[in-house]
Amino acid sequence: MDAAREQSGTELLEVIPFSRNAEAIINKMLELNDSCQDKATQLVEEILHSIFFLGKIHTPPYSPEMILDYDREMLGLLRVCYPRPFKFYSSQLPRRTPFSCVLDMVVFLNGQEKENKIIDQLRMIISELGLKKHGPLVSSTICVSQKTGSTRYYGVSMSTSGRIPGRIMVAASCLSGYWDSYVAGAVMSFNPSKRKKQFFDGTIKLPQSVSWQASSLHDEGAKMPPCNSCLNMFCLENIDAEFAPGNCAEVESVSNMFKMEEEVREQSRPRHEKFTADNREKAKKSLEADLKNNLKSCKLTYNKQFFTP
Known part of the structure; x- marks a missing residue:
C-alpha cells in the first residue's frame, strides 16, 4: 500500500x-x-x-x-x-470478457425470454456494485437481437479498459471460435484501425426479419443506435458514431443468434467476391500477427491455447 x-x-x-x-x-x-x-x-x-x-x-x-x-x-x-x-491464466487466453459471463448468469437465472428482467438485473448489479461507466471489467451496452416471433439473444460490449486489452480480447473472441465464424469474419474484414481490408470482405447482411436494439447499461437505459463499425459489418446505413470493430454489444448478440438460428445465419451469409477461404485465412493470419504483437507487449506468448471451463 x-x-x-x-x-x-x-x-x-x-x-x-x-x-x-x-x-x-x-x-x-x-x-x-x-x-x-x-x-x-x-x-x-x-x-x-x-x-x-x-x-x-x-x-x-x-x-x-x-x-x-x-x-x-x-x-x-x-x-x-x-x-x-x-x-x-498466464498460458491460455480467455474466449470472452468477464461481463459476458455476468450476462449469461443473469440470463440463466431469469430465462431467455425475460428481456426486461435481464436488463434490469444487470443495471441493478452495476449500481449495487458501484461499477462506473467505462470502468474496468464492466460493459457499457447491451444488445438484444431477435428473429420475428423467435427467441431473444443477448450480447454486451467488451468489458476491457485500454487499447491493447481490447484488441487482445477481440482477437481472442474471433480466433477461439467463441464468436460465430460469419460474425468473426465480419470483424476480421476491418483492421484494428477501423479501415476495411483490401483483400477480404466477410461483411454480412441481416435479413429484414431480424430486429436488434442496443441500450445503455448506464445513463438510465437510454436506447442506442448501432455505431458506424457495426453498420458497416452488417451492411446497414451509416451513422457518425464509431468504435473499433468487435467491441460493441451487437457483435456478441448477433453471434449468439447465429449459433441457434441456422436459417437466419444462412440468409446472412457473406456474398462478396473477396469472401474466399484463402482470403479468410490471410485475414486470420493478419489478426494472429496483431494478437502476437499485443501479447508480446504484455510479456505473453500466443500459443493458440484458449481456456474452456
Missing part, C-alpha cells in the same frame, strides 16, 4: 478500480451461483480466468493473490474449488 501511495493520482485511479471491480464482480458471481444451487459453476470458473488474465495484462499487473487479497480464506477456497483459472 505504501508503494501505491507514492504513485500519481492518475495511476491510482487506474490501479484501484481494477482490483475493486474485480473483487466486487467475483463476489457477486459467487452469490448468484449460490442462489441457483451451484448450477452455474462453469461461468464462475470462466469469469475467474478472464479476470485473472486481464489482471495479468493490466498496467500495472494484478495477480490473483492481489485481486483476492481482501479475504485470504476465500482465496484458499477458490484455489481448491476452481484450480484451473489459477493454473492457466
Whole structure:
C-alpha cells in the first residue's frame, strides 16, 4: 500500500478500480451461483480466468493473490474449488470478457425470454456494485437481437479498459471460435484501425426479419443506435458514431443468434467476391500477427491455447 501511495493520482485511479471491480464482480458471481444451487459453476470458473488474465495484462499487473487479497480464506477456497483459472491464466487466453459471463448468469437465472428482467438485473448489479461507466471489467451496452416471433439473444460490449486489452480480447473472441465464424469474419474484414481490408470482405447482411436494439447499461437505459463499425459489418446505413470493430454489444448478440438460428445465419451469409477461404485465412493470419504483437507487449506468448471451463 505504501508503494501505491507514492504513485500519481492518475495511476491510482487506474490501479484501484481494477482490483475493486474485480473483487466486487467475483463476489457477486459467487452469490448468484449460490442462489441457483451451484448450477452455474462453469461461468464462475470462466469469469475467474478472464479476470485473472486481464489482471495479468493490466498496467500495472494484478495477480490473483492481489485481486483476492481482501479475504485470504476465500482465496484458499477458490484455489481448491476452481484450480484451473489459477493454473492457466498466464498460458491460455480467455474466449470472452468477464461481463459476458455476468450476462449469461443473469440470463440463466431469469430465462431467455425475460428481456426486461435481464436488463434490469444487470443495471441493478452495476449500481449495487458501484461499477462506473467505462470502468474496468464492466460493459457499457447491451444488445438484444431477435428473429420475428423467435427467441431473444443477448450480447454486451467488451468489458476491457485500454487499447491493447481490447484488441487482445477481440482477437481472442474471433480466433477461439467463441464468436460465430460469419460474425468473426465480419470483424476480421476491418483492421484494428477501423479501415476495411483490401483483400477480404466477410461483411454480412441481416435479413429484414431480424430486429436488434442496443441500450445503455448506464445513463438510465437510454436506447442506442448501432455505431458506424457495426453498420458497416452488417451492411446497414451509416451513422457518425464509431468504435473499433468487435467491441460493441451487437457483435456478441448477433453471434449468439447465429449459433441457434441456422436459417437466419444462412440468409446472412457473406456474398462478396473477396469472401474466399484463402482470403479468410490471410485475414486470420493478419489478426494472429496483431494478437502476437499485443501479447508480446504484455510479456505473453500466443500459443493458440484458449481456456474452456
